[in-house]
Amino acid sequence: MIRKLLASVVVVAGVMGAGVASADETDVNVLYAGSLVNLMERSVGPAFEKETGLHFKGYAAGSNKIANEIKGGLRRGDVFISASPKVNTTLMGEANGNRVTWYVNFAESxxxxxxxxxxxxxxxxxxxxxxxxxxxxxxxxxxxxxxxxxxxxxxxxxxxxxxxxxxxxxxxxxxxxxxxxxxxxxxxxxxxxxxxxxxxxxxxxxxxxxxxxxxxxxxxxxxxxxxASYTLTILNDAPNSAGAARFVNFLLSAEGRKLLADHGVDVVRPGVTGNAQSIPASVQAVIDAAQQ
CATH class of the missing domain: 3.40.190.10 (Periplasmic binding protein-like II)
Structure with missing residues (x-):
């Protein structure tokens, strides 16, 4: 009986471990403003997957709704895209759980x-x-x-x-x-x-x-x-921060910005708000290139 129980625990742990490893290695969870659903699901997501081999997993809803779910611990993600800079401030600072440290304005509509x-x-x-x-x-x-x-x-x-x-x-x-x-x-x-x-x-x-x-x-x-003034950030508790950085790099790249323009979004010169020192080096490099 004990051997069976131990075997069951090992199997369950193995399945859970495999699931976590898979999510950490390949899944990039992007929580984004619902107005971008067509752009993200039919264009950016597939193009990102083709470019990187990673798996885009999108969740669309009102920006404030997503922020409230993040703040309340009801939803986790790697990247957060909002339709208003003000929404990010509800996730910044110790009083708000330090969910967000910085964000980048990248488009308008x-x-x-x-x-x-x-x-x-x-x-x-x-x-x-x-x-x-x-x-x-x-x-x-x-x-x-x-x-x-x-x-x-x-x-x-x-x-x-x-x-x-x-x-x-x-x-x-x-x-x-x-x-x-x-x-x-x-x-x-x-x-x-x-x-x-x-x-x-x-x-x-x-x-x-x-x-x-x-x-x-x-x-x-x-x-x-x-x-709308669209912003993006990598959440501080992102399960896949490396994958998140690759997604942000893709979206701010020349290819990503072209996809935005093709879908009627006004692409703007990226502007950083918050602690720029917390931005991953690869992301900062792409931001610098887009600002040229």
């Missing part, structure tokens, strides 16, 4: 209003002022939770600015309702699919989403321009 070309409101979007169309009865609008996703917060900010610019104090209420209106607020990773399937007439999206998926879109006036 303006917030737009996308609509379903088969919607009965499609022609209105093409011929009328966008804020007027958003107030039409029966229009089904989709947006993300402002507490869980920067895009949701940017949506409220955009409409608040528009209300001031157009002297329409009730514009936010008439278009969005309450900040967490359950009739509109949806998980970021499902928003595009709901629009494409006809469940929504319109929604708030970044240019990378509308460009990538050929979604017709409205560009608000220049004075209302609000944009």
């Amino acid at each position: 303006p917030l737009l209003i996308g609509y379903n070309p088969k919607s009965r409101f499609a022609n209105d979007f093409r011929t009328k002022q966008w804020d007027q169309v958003l107030r039409e009865p029966g229009l089904r609008i989709g947006r993300t939770d402002p507490k869980l996703d920067p895009k949701g917060a940017f949506t409220v900010e955009l409409m608040t600015k528009a209300a001031e610019q157009y002297h329409q104090p009730d514009l936010v209420e008439k278009t969005l309702g309450a900040p967490e209106n359950p009739a509109q607020v949806l998980p970021e990773e499902t928003l595009v699919g709901r629009l494409q399937s006809g469940q929504l007439d319109a929604g708030f999206f970044y240019s990378t989403e509308t460009s990538d998926l050929k979604i017709p879109s409205i560009h608000p006036a220049p004075e209302l321009k609000i944009k």
Whole structure:
């Protein structure tokens, strides 16, 4: 009986050890803003795997949601890509568990209003002022939770600015309702699919989403321009820090930056925030090259 028990323990330990070794050696877990799901899963991930032989494992959700899960110990990853620099600060410092020490701004994407070309409101979007169309009865609008996703917060900010610019104090209420209106607020990773399937007439999206998926879109006036600022970092407790560095190197390389541009993302000169001394040497070298 004891021999059987010991044998079972050895087998279980061997399986667990093999799993850990496999994950450490080949898996790179990338936690990223849901607006990048098409880019990451269909382009960057496969290209990274082909280039390095490592396995890309992506998890998409609202940036704040991911940060909360990291902070709460509910999710671990190697790389964190956010749609807002502010999200990183919630993971920095001793009070926040020192999950993040530094981050790099690497791309931007303006917030737009996308609509379903088969919607009965499609022609209105093409011929009328966008804020007027958003107030039409029966229009089904989709947006993300402002507490869980920067895009949701940017949506409220955009409409608040528009209300001031157009002297329409009730514009936010008439278009969005309450900040967490359950009739509109949806998980970021499902928003595009709901629009494409006809469940929504319109929604708030970044240019990378509308460009990538050929979604017709409205560009608000220049004075209302609000944009995502994508950042990336290697989490301090990354199970595969070496693989994480290789992923960051790939994304910031000429090939990675071309993939970003091909998917409608505005590539910017990388800028570092936080303790630059903590950045792996190979990553710093790629950042330096991209800054030239």
